[in-house]
Amino acid sequence: MHEQIRVCDVEKYYGAGNNITKAVNRVSFSVVEGEFLGIMGASGSGKTTLLNMMSTIDRVTAGNIFYGSTDITELNEDALSDFRKENLGFIFQDFNLLDTLTIEENIILAMSLHGKKKKETDKKVDEILKILGIDEIRNKFPNQVSGGQKQRCACARALVNEPKLILADEPTGALDSKSAQMLLGTLIQMNQEMKATILMVTHDAFSASYCRRILFLKDGEIFNEIVRGEKDRREFLNEILDILALTGGDSEYVK
Amino acid sequence: MLNKLAFRNAKRSMKDYLVYLITMMAVAAMMFAFNSLIFSKDIQAMCSEAMILGAMLGLVTFFIVLIVAWLINYMTKFMLEKRSREFATYLLIGLKKKELSRLYMKENLLIGTMALFLGTGLGTLLQQIIMTVFYSVFSEDYKLHIQMDSWCLFMTISCYYACYLFALIRNRRVFKKMSIAELLQMERKNDELKMGHEWLRQYLFFLSAAYILFVYFMMVKGCTIGIAMLLIAGFIVSVYTMFSGISAFVVCRIQKKGKRIYQKNRLFLYRQLSSKVCTMRFTMGTLTILLACSLLGSSVSLMFAKYQSQAIDNTVPFDVLIHSPLPKDNFSEEISTIQLYNNIQNQRIYRIYKDGSQAMNRYFGTHVATVLEKHIDQKGNFISGNEYYTYDTYMKLSDYNVLREMLGEKTVALGKNEYAIHTKTRIQGDFGDDIFHQKIAAGNHTLLLSEVYTEAFSQNGINGADYMIIVPDDICEKMDVYYSVYAADIEGEGTEELKNSLEEVHRHKHGVLTYDEYEASLEGDEEEGEWQGDLLKANGTDQILVMVADLFVRDIDTSDFKFVVTSVTFPLTYIALIFVCVALTILAVQQLSDSGKYKFRYEVLKKLGMKKGEIDKVVFHQLALYYLVPAVAAVAISSVIAIYAGNQFVRYTGAEGNGMYYFGISLLITAGIYMIYFAATYIGFKRNVNE
Numbered sequence: 001m002h003e004q005i006r007v008c009d010v011e012k013y014y015g016a017g018n019n020i021t022k023a024v025n026r027v028s029f030s031v032v033e034g035e036f037l038g039i040m041g042a043s044g045s046g047k048t049t050l051l052n053m054m055s056t057i058d059r060v061t062a063g064n065i066f067y068g069s070t071d072i073t074e075l076n077e078d079a080l081s082d083f084r085k086e087n088l089g090f091i092f093q094d095f096n097l098l099d100t101l102t103i104e105e106n107i108i109l110a111m112s113l114h115g116k117k118k119k120e121t122d123k124k125v126d127e128i129l130k131i132l133g134i135d136e137i138r139n140k141f142p143n144q145v146s147g148g149q150k151q152r153c154a155c156a157r158a159l160v161n162e163p164k165l166i167l168a169d170e171p172t173g174a175l176d177s178k179s180a181q182m183l184l185g186t187l188i189q190m191n192q193e194m195k196a197t198i199l200m201v202t203h204d205a206f207s208a209s210y211c212r213r214i215l216f217l218k219d220g221e222i223f224n225e226i227v228r229g230e231k232d233r234r235e236f237l238n239e240i241l242d243i244l245a246l247t248g249g250d251s252e253y254v255k
Numbered sequence: 256m257l258n259k260l261a262f263r264n265a266k267r268s269m270k271d272y273l274v275y276l277i278t279m280m281a282v283a284a285m286m287f288a289f290n291s292l293i294f295s296k297d298i299q300a301m302c303s304e305a306m307i308l309g310a311m312l313g314l315v316t317f318f319i320v321l322i323v324a325w326l327i328n329y330m331t332k333f334m335l336e337k338r339s340r341e342f343a344t345y346l347l348i349g350l351k352k353k354e355l356s357r358l359y360m361k362e363n364l365l366i367g368t369m370a371l372f373l374g375t376g377l378g379t380l381l382q383q384i385i386m387t388v389f390y391s392v393f394s395e396d397y398k399l400h401i402q403m404d405s406w407c408l409f410m411t412i413s414c415y416y417a418c419y420l421f422a423l424i425r426n427r428r429v430f431k432k433m434s435i436a437e438l439l440q441m442e443r444k445n446d447e448l449k450m451g452h453e454w455l456r457q458y459l460f461f462l463s464a465a466y467i468l469f470v471y472f473m474m475v476k477g478c479t480i481g482i483a484m485l486l487i488a489g490f491i492v493s494v495y496t497m498f499s500g501i502s503a504f505v506v507c508r509i510q511k512k513g514k515r516i517y518q519k520n521r522l523f524l525y526r527q528l529s530s531k532v533c534t535m536r537f538t539m540g541t542l543t544i545l546l547a548c549s550l551l552g553s554s555v556s557l558m559f560a561k562y563q564s565q566a567i568d569n570t571v572p573f574d575v576l577i578h579s580p581l582p583k584d585n586f587s588e589e590i591s592t593i594q595l596y597n598n599i600q601n602q603r604i605y606r607i608y609k610d611g612s613q614a615m616n617r618y619f620g621t622h623v624a625t626v627l628e629k630h631i632d633q634k635g636n637f638i639s640g641n642e643y644y645t646y647d648t649y650m651k652l653s654d655y656n657v658l659r660e661m662l663g664e665k666t667v668a669l670g671k672n673e674y675a676i677h678t679k680t681r682i683q684g685d686f687g688d689d690i691f692h693q694k695i696a697a698g699n700h701t702l703l704l705s706e707v708y709t710e711a712f713s714q715n716g717i718n719g720a721d722y723m724i725i726v727p728d729d730i731c732e733k734m735d736v737y738y739s740v741y742a743a744d745i746e747g748e749g750t751e752e753l754k755n756s757l758e759e760v761h762r763h764k765h766g767v768l769t770y771d772e773y774e775a776s777l778e779g780d781e782e783e784g785e786w787q788g789d790l791l792k793a794n795g796t797d798q799i800l801v802m803v804a805d806l807f808v809r810d811i812d813t814s815d816f817k818f819v820v821t822s823v824t825f826p827l828t829y830i831a832l833i834f835v836c837v838a839l840t841i842l843a844v845q846q847l848s849d850s851g852k853y854k855f856r857y858e859v860l861k862k863l864g865m866k867k868g869e870i871d872k873v874v875f876h877q878l879a880l881y882y883l884v885p886a887v888a889a890v891a892i893s894s895v896i897a898i899y900a901g902n903q904f905v906r907y908t909g910a911e912g913n914g915m916y917y918f919g920i921s922l923l924i925t926a927g928i929y930m931i932y933f934a935a936t937y938i939g940f941k942r943n944v945n946e
Contacts, residue, residue, distance in 0.1 A: 084862065085863065096855060099853075100530040101526050112520070121517055122512075139510075
């Protein structure tokens with residue numbers, strides 16, 4: 001497995017003059033192909049900012065982000081759009097499905113924008129709908145199905161063009177526990193069976209426990225990193241919870 | 256505190272709904288400018304018919320108030336929906352519903368008052384434009400000056416606030432029924448996505464279209480008023496159902512998954528369109544009807560405006576023209592009356608003759624198209640008894656040549672056995688080649704047609720009804736005199752006083768009351784018969800815009816006639832402009848607020864890898880489609896009616912051009928206004944999406 005994404009000394013500052021907030025401060029790490037990487041942190045720790053920069057939605061203040069040999073911080077707007085189209089898939093907390101399109105059409109559109117032909121599109125869409133278990137609701141509109149189903153549709157859309165990296169921003173945030181569990185199962189399935197590389201940002205320990213490796217972010221910096229290795233999920237979850245307790249524990253709140 | 260809040264909210268709403276504010280300004284400006292036509296002292300002094308213009312504008316104002324009230328009602332409801340969360344918060348912190356409804360009303364009145372204030376300022380400018388146009392119709396110079404009549408201001412303000420009154424009363428009821436929970440939910444309501452039965456519903460589209468075609472068919476074929484009313488009611492309903500069908504039609508196309516929807520962003524565009532049309536089907540229907548009315552109004556207005564000078568030239572080519580039923584009238588009373596006011600440059604008393612034949616009447620009856628009177632039966636045979644003048648009308652060549660000279664035309668000559676016809680340009684078009692085989696037996700002679708002349712000749716009953724046969728003088732000597740005519744060119748302009756005195760003298764001579772005398776007599780005795788408008792026996796086939804009288808003083812009749820036409824064209828233009836603006840405001844505001852509400856859709860597209868330029872293109876296409884739907888429907892609906900009506904108008908009046916021409920111009924004007932609103936929406940939409 002080779003290194004697919006390399007984040008080098010990335011910084012993101014907001015504000016100007018004396019009033020600067022460092023949202024992300026000299027963060028470096030890399031993502032290996034086929035990995036399921038989690039980024040955890042409390043609100044305001046900079047995890048979403050980091051994700052946004054990696055997903056080309058936001059620009060870095062300093063540093064580089066390499067996808068293979070491409071440094072996306074050097075690309076212009078149009079090239080970024082193309083890059084996004086070719087390499088990235090998105091899953092968001094609030095699903096971000098187009099409400100005027102049916103579940104199936106949401107996936108078709110993603111392929112049409114890639115200029116794929118009808119035959120190929122139909123075949124692929126059929127396939128993916130079945131794999132993710134949303135074949136039966138394909139003709140429903142997003143507001144007619146459950147949150148879990150919506151999120152699986154978002155997964156299907158993210159996956160359908162076989163991107164290099166799937167970026168998931170709090171994908172379980174708006175789901176009930178059962179749906180969340182199902183969705184995480186789906187993500188594992190995508191990761192293991194379809195060899196998708198996934199980067200998931202979350203502040204929920206349970207969700208994070210599904211990842212293979214987790215980076216902990218605090219005040220814009222990486223302060224810890226754990227790898228699941230051969231541990232079972234329960235063990236891993238406890239490990240995560242311990243670290244989280246520590247994160248908050250350096251202050252006077254935990255006495 | 257609440258007042259301050261109302262003020263701040265109003266300020267914000269004006270910014271958020273700038274298009275609406277500008278439209279309300281335009282409405283106020285137009286109201287002021289057109290109302291000043293009613294109250295302008297100069298215009299009242301210009302013509303005795305000024306009242307008609309006032310009455311017509313008043314009538315139109317009624318419809319305008321209704322439509323503008325609808326716009327305000329729509330907008331207040333719309334803003335209420337967008338700000339429902341804010342209102343819920345007000346209620347949560349303890350504001351009473353009554354206070355809230357009053358607060359909202361205050362806000363809206365503030366916006367309205369602001370628009371009225373700015374609009375009236377703008378109105379003074381528009382007033383100058385309208386006045387200049389108005390005066391140019393009468394070939395008079397208008398010196399730019401602002402007219403601030405207090406009655407005009409009063410009427411503008413009361414009409415304007417009447418709109419608000421209608422609209423806000425309705426809105427109050429909405430507040431009364433609303434609960435906090437509902438207010439909190441309201442904003443989340445998305446476009447309606449599915450109504451089910453698309454497959455079935457799409458046939459509504461075809462059905463409505465078929466019905467509309469059927470109405471067109473009936474329009475051409477003709478039917479009774481009662482049936483026509485029913486057809487029109489059905490027509491309006493079918494416009495609405497058509498929109499219900501259109502969205503289903505598009506959805507069905509999408510569901511069929513043809514190759515087209517797999518191209519780039521097509522799927523997104525079609526879905527956006529169908530969901531919007533589906534949610535707004537009622538509004539879309541109303542907008543279509545407004546736009547169609549507006550197109551029809553401006554077409555008719557253009558038609559009348561273009562034709563009026565032609566009608567005037569044709570009817571009153573002489574400075575003074577008087578008809579007398581007396582065969583030997585020497586017009587001495589009339590002549591001496593004219594001389595009291597003006598010098599006579601040139602005059603001619605001449606007779607119109609008959610010899611009991613109907614040959615030419617038959618030819619005209621069987622060849623010339625008519626609207627009201629029937630001259631032929633179903634088999635095409637001539638029905639006698641419906642002729643204008645019972646017998647053919649003849650004129651001496653010498654008289655004819657003198658009259659031609661008075662009109663500045665070349666004189667004509669006739670061979671011994673020849674005659675000529677003078678008729679209207681329009682009628683000449685109905686002649687077949689057989690007109691030249693049309694022989695006339697007068698006395699012992701049989702005459703052949705030498706030429707047809709069509710210069711303006713006042714042929715609505717004075718120089719014949721539709722036509723005059725010109726024959727050598729000696730032939731007329733053996734005929735009976737039908738009636739007499741007096742034509743004169745006078746020095747200087749004819750005045751209202753000249754016309755009134757002439758009218759009085761002429762009528763008294765023939766033992767008929769003038770209108771004023773008739774009115775006075777009515778007050779005494781209510782069982783008086785109808786007033787006799789003129790002494791003519793006939794007037795011919797001209798329809799729609801036609802001047803019929805037995806006495807013309809050109810300068811006065813011209814401006815009277817123009818006034819009558821103007822009282823149709825100006826109000827129609829007024830209503831057309833307002834309707835277009837109202838319709839476009841609703842389209843624009845809908846889209847602009849959607850651009851905020853559904854911003855995420857474009858974010859998603861962006862994340863799916865669309866470039867900024869591509870998203871701009873999607874926005875452009877989406878807006879263009881959305882603007883086109885009601886426009887195309889309105890054009891489709893109104894074009895057939897306008898072109899048909901225009902062609903009929905040309906056919907029966909002899910106006911220049913054709914239905915297509917008038918409709919084309921009004922389409923261009925409307926398209927111009929459309930483009931302005933479209934551009935404003937597009938820029939605003941792009942800005943909102945890219946923010």
